[in-house]
Amino acid sequence: MPADKPLVVIARRGSKRWISAADPAALKLGLRIGMAASKAQAMVADLLLVDAAPAEDAAALERLALWALRQYSPVVAVDGADGLVIDTEGADHLHGGEALLVSGLVNMLRGRGLTARAAVADTWGAAHALARMLAVETTVVPVDNVTKAVIDLPIVALRLPAETVQGLRVLGIDTVGQLSAMPRAPLTLRFGPDPARRLDQLFGRVAEPIEPIRTPELVEVSKNFAEPIGAPETIAKYVKRLVDQLSAKLAENGLGARRCDLAIHRVDNTRQHLRAGLAKPVRDPGPLSKLLWDRIETIDPGFGIEKLVLVAVFAEPLEERQVVSSLIEEEIADITPLVDILGNRGHRLFRVAPVASDVPERSVRRIPATAPDIGQTWANKWPRPSRLLANPERIDVMALLPDQPPVVFTWRGKRRKVVRADGPERIFGEWWMRPREFQAVRDYFVVEDELGERYWVYRAGDGIDPETGSHLWFLHGVFG
Amino acid sequence: MANHALNPMLAELRERVEQLEGGATRARQVLPFGVAEVDRALPGGGLAFGALHEVAGGGGGTVDGAAAALFVAGIAARSRGKVLWCMTRPDLFFPAVAQAGLHPDRVVFCESDREEEALSAMEEGLSFGGLAAAVGELVRLPMTASRRLQLAAEKTGAMGIVLRRWRRQNEASDYGQPTASTTRWRISTLPSERLPVAGVGRARWLAELMRVKAGECAEFEIGAPDAQGRIDLLPTTRDGADQTARWRSLAG
DSSP states (O other): OOSSSOEEEEEEETTEEEEEEEOHHHHHTTOOTTOBHHHHHHHOTTOEEEEOOHHHHHHHHHHHHHHHHHHTOSOEEEETTTEEEEOOTTTGGGGTSHHHHHHHHHHHHHHTTOOOOEEEOSSHHHHHHHHHHOSSSEEEOOTTOHHHHHTTSBGGGGOOOHHHHHHHHHTTOOBHHHHHHSOHHHHHHHHOSHHHHHHHHHHTSSOOOOOOOOOTTSEEEEEEEEEEEOOHHHHHHHHHHHHHHHHHHHHHHTEEEEEEEEEEEETTSOEEEEEEEEEEEEOOHHHHHHHHHTTGGGOOOTTOEEEEEEEEEEEEEOOOOOOOOOSSSOOOOOOHHHHHHHHHTTOEEEEEEEOSOSSGGGSEEEEETTSOOOOOOOOOOSOOOSEEEEEEEEEEEEEOTTTOOEEEEEETTEEEEEEEEEEEEEEEOOTTTOGGGSSOEEEEEEEEETTOOEEEEEEESOSSOGGGOOOOEEEEEEOO | OHHHHHOHHHHHHHHHHHHHHTGGGSOOOEEOOSOHHHHHHSTTSSEESSSEEEEEEOTTHHHHOHHHHHHHHHHHHHSOSEEEEEESSOOBOHHHHHHTTOOGGGEEEEEOSSHHHHHHHHHHHHHHOSEEEEEEEESOOOHHHHHHHHHHHHHHTOEEEEEEOOSSGGGGGGGGSOOSOSEEEEEEEEOOOOOSSSSOOSOEEEEEEEEETTSOOEEEEEEOOOTTSOOEEOOOOOSSHHHHHHHHHHHO
């Protein structure tokens, strides 16, 4: 399919054929969504037409929802025919906050060739409306600011049937603000309960629970309680039972859980979700229940819990493997369970691995804590400081150019006399990373003051050519 | 310790006390420094596994803890198994630690936002079992917290090392407060080893053993860990000819 030609998707309603989606090239030529197909063809000569496939679209959207369920939050559902709704409560901090979560999500989808718009708001209704009506990619509405954000949106955003929207427009109501100013009784008499209900949902006056997406492949176990439970010990006991059942089911299918969600249904019809993520597939009940027990204190049982549901939202094949046993060497223990426990508490776990780069701040990269062993270490034999400042700090220096170490330097207001020094170790900029580094040079010196404290200082530039750097001095690290 | 052999009665008594304490159920293991003078000052002839140790820097090292981190890295390098390194300020430059013999594959870092979280992560690591050592870079170490760490370490036999580093140098007076740790060290930098040419030689430290359970305090002048994490005893040398002469005699 040629990429440069305008493309539209044609949907059918009865005998009418109309544009249901168009690419940016087509929109630029003046084609609009809802336009008749014949008119579009008349306007643009070499227009590409593709028949709409709603069933395939729905299936793709469901796949996307399942992906988001694994990646983002325990509560994800398909919203209408063209969107997803994600309950980010308690999940946003894992991605660095709400703004980073949505921008990351939109970027991730763009990487997959999808154009997406996302909005975060207090209620499902508000987020739904903002994502569809604003022309910006990501919107984050601060808590309790929904009213201000949605008041000017058109009533199309309200998830009302098309006839109702048409009828309201006839009455001269165009925006959410106008609609909410209308008296309720005549509105309900004329259009049924829908407009009032949607408004209440939009402003968060009535609860709108999101029923998370489930597929037959997901391994799920649940327990209903005739008497609501609330004591932490009781919850722990039933969590253990559920985990046992879940691991038995996983074992039947030869699977191991990577992510488990515990949904807690309370008697007042609200829900709470706990998510436990694992670095490697696991179906051993011990570590699994430990991960969930760890967070029981965060459960608020309210008036009691009437149902617990445990789902393995992300499972991977897990094969039993015989461990090679040697009688002489003691086995180095697998620390994956520890990584899981700490990771689920919100700590950032990582290992470091060498990078072939002479620039100190680029010579270390973080890898996942459970990544296979790299086996390599830094080949450099030059002394390196054990603490490296994230940002090199300016120092005032007295030094002979071009290649003598400093005689005295002042760092953080303290003047230090250099007794011994080593250097320079010249490090060149990496022009393949940034063109500005084409000529950049740093000359590193190890300096030792009268007290024996050793520092790593450098001069930006080679001491002769101003093209190579500013010739200012910086302190970059502290030796032990 | 040497005086054990001198007084068998005392040794037996100590053994019975240890049994009462419950520590004797597992054979007490130690990690010797490989330097006779240092090991002699430590009960059991080395740094005990299943115990908590405290290390801090002196002078400017109270804030950056650079020398203390290398000292800890040298200890961890000579142990066997994985090491958990908990911290809140991720400024450890691993190439330097790798030069002290600690392989990057052996160290799992745990970065936390708050000090208390780092403490809880360290406790979890110690009570997990299967780790050689759990290192925590902490500002405060109250008695209760240190007691918890010590008990967790006793239970599994992992070595707990708290690397104390403060925000400001004058806060370091906190280091005198009692904690439940088995040993307490302070590592201060000394002028580096003299070279016959201009340059900076092997780093030298003053390692003060400020507190040790069932032992005497001591001070050592040591050389920074080599590529296998081993320290060396480097006695003080006066500035001047004797050092050069010694070096010449070694070379010649």
